[in-house]
Amino acid sequence: MGKLIVFNHISLDGYFTDVNGDMGFARNPIPDTEWDAFVAGNAGNGGTLVFGRITYDLMASFWPTPMAAKQMPDVAERMNNLPKVVFSRTMKEATWNNTKLVREDIANTVRMMRKDDGADMAIFGSGSIVSQLAREGLIDEYQFVVDPVVLGQGRTLFDGLENRTIMKLKSSRTFGNGNVLLCYEPAG
Numbered sequence: 001m002g003k004l005i006v007f008n009h010i011s012l013d014g015y016f017t018d019v020n021g022d023m024g025f026a027r028n029p030i031p032d033t034e035w036d037a038f039v040a041g042n043a044g045n046g047g048t049l050v051f052g053r054i055t056y057d058l059m060a061s062f063w064p065t066p067m068a069a070k071q072m073p074d075v076a077e078r079m080n081n082l083p084k085v086v087f088s089r090t091m092k093e094a095t096w097n098n099t100k101l102v103r104e105d106i107a108n109t110v111r112m113m114r115k116d117d118g119a120d121m122a123i124f125g126s127g128s129i130v131s132q133l134a135r136e137g138l139i140d141e142y143q144f145v146v147d148p149v150v151l152g153q154g155r156t157l158f159d160g161l162e163n164r165t166i167m168k169l170k171s172s173r174t175f176g177n178g179n180v181l182l183c184y185e186p187a188g
Contacts, residue, residue: 002047002120003140004110006130008157010144015154016127021054023125025149032177040074046082047120048113053088055125060096085113085121087129107136114138130157134165141185142167148178 008016009026017023051059062068063079084099087106094101102109110133113121123129133139167184174180
C-alpha cells in the first residue's frame with residue numbers, strides 16, 4: 001500500500017499561502033546549490049501527484065512552459081510526466097499531461113488509490129485537500145519546508161481540523177538559504 005505524503009512550504013508564522021492565496025513566498029531568493037539539488041532530487045521520487053483545483057491551476061500554468069523547462073529542466077520534466085490527480089467539483093476537464101480529474105468523494109477515492117496502485121502519492125499545496133484527508137487520518141507523512149519569512153496573514157493547511165493530532169519528528173534538515181525541512185508522521 002502506498003503512502004500519502006504532504007509536501008508544502010510554510011512561513012515562519014505557519015501559513016502555506018499569503019492572504020491572497022499566493023505561494024510565491026516559497027521561492028527563496030538566496031542562492032543555495034544544496035537546496036537546488038534537494039529540489040531536483042525530490043521531484044524524482046515518483047508516485048502520483050495530488051492537487052486541489054487551485055494548486056492544479058497554478059502548477060499547470062507553470063510546469064509545461066518553456067520558462068519552467070529553462071529554469072528547472074529536471075523538475076519540469078518530472079512534474080509534466082508523473083501521473084497526477086486533481087480533485088475538483090467545478091473543473092470541466094484537466095488538460096495537463098497525464099492528469100486524471102476526480103469529482104467523487106476525496107477520502108474514499110484516496111483509499112481506493114492506495115489499495116489499487118500501491119505507489120506513494122504526494123500532495124502539494126491544496127490546503128482544503130490536506131485538511132479533509134487529515135481529518136480522515138489518511139496522511140502518512142508531512143514534509144514541511146519552513147521558509148524564513150513572516151507573512152502576517154494567510155491560510156494554514158489545517159483549517160477546519162477539530163481534533164488535536166500529535167506528530168512525531170522523523171527527520172529534519174537545514175539549508176544554507178535558511179529553509180528548514182521538517183518531516184513528521186502522526187504519532188498514534
